[in-house]
Amino acid sequence: MAKLKILEFPHPRLRIRAKPVETINEALYQKIEDMFETMYDAPGIGLAATQVDFHYRLLVADVSAENNEPWVLINPVIIEKEGLEVTEEGCLSVPGYFEEVERAEHVKVSYLDRAGEQVQTGFDGLLSVCVQHEMDHLDGKLFVDYLSEAKRQRIRKRLKKNRRHRSHETAAIL
Numbered sequence: 001m002a003k004l005k006i007l008e009f010p011h012p013r014l015r016i017r018a019k020p021v022e023t024i025n026e027a028l029y030q031k032i033e034d035m036f037e038t039m040y041d042a043p044g045i046g047l048a049a050t051q052v053d054f055h056y057r058l059l060v061a062d063v064s065a066e067n068n069e070p071w072v073l074i075n076p077v078i079i080e081k082e083g084l085e086v087t088e089e090g091c092l093s094v095p096g097y098f099e100e101v102e103r104a105e106h107v108k109v110s111y112l113d114r115a116g117e118q119v120q121t122g123f124d125g126l127l128s129v130c131v132q133h134e135m136d137h138l139d140g141k142l143f144v145d146y147l148s149e150a151k152r153q154r155i156r157k158r159l160k161k162n163r164r165h166r167s168h169e170t171a172a173i174l
């Protein structure tokens, strides 16, 4: 197992549209395990492959309090949407920012599970929001894209400042 580096906004590779997974093999299982380790460690409740610079249609999620309800969705496609809800969202690729985003309340998703079986699952509540947020990542889209350009600029500037601060701290440790 290995913790992976999470790309942060405005990294250009967060904008890559992920390709479908064609083979479910040991290398993919390893990637899935690493993504869970990275997500739990962060900590976050969802992680898309795009965020760890792996551009295939794969996402992991776990919204349980005990981190014992892991979900793996491979090549997910939304086949049904219903209702609207507004949730305050954050993102491991936009650390420290939380904004309200409107999404479907319920989604039905067709995907390959960990075993490679084609399945359909209906998601509600936080898991529904999470799956939609992670699926956006696979299309190169971030939750800040739902905000105004002015707000996005402010976030970009603030993150840049934080990054400088962080690298300075690293230098001090050396």
Ligand code: NI
Pocket: 090, 091, 092, 093, 133, 134, 137
């Ligand atoms: Ni995210």
